[in-house]
Amino acid sequence: MVIVVLALSACSSELDKVRGQFIDNCMSSGAPKSNCRCAIDKLQDHYGEQGLVAINRQGYPPSDFAEQLFVAAGQCRNP
Template structure:
């Protein structure tokens, strides 16, 4: 029984590591967006619009750099406006 529990725990931990870089960026963005008072649907829509604009690789690169490119804040506002 203990072996089954250990195997299940290891499986769950390994599955948690299967998220793509974009999934991580998306989750962080939506969490941050929601903490500012927006709803999950609007935050998710905004992220979709940003992905359309920057692409998956672009968003991951922005996250890896640690700071947004010029015009990013304005693009977030445009994207959020399209999601209302």
């Protein structure tokens, strides 16, 4: 039981790091923080928590990432 809790907390902190890096990079490109948070939420909905962590570990995105990011950004843009 303890191992499962430790494993989940390790994934959570790695996910938090991935999300934080995404938001920082997104904001440095000029997007508002709220849009960046929305976009990473939508990417997380698509790829899942472990998927985002895996993408970060691999160092390169899957072939559909640019498309998913474009869709997410469009959905998160303020009117």
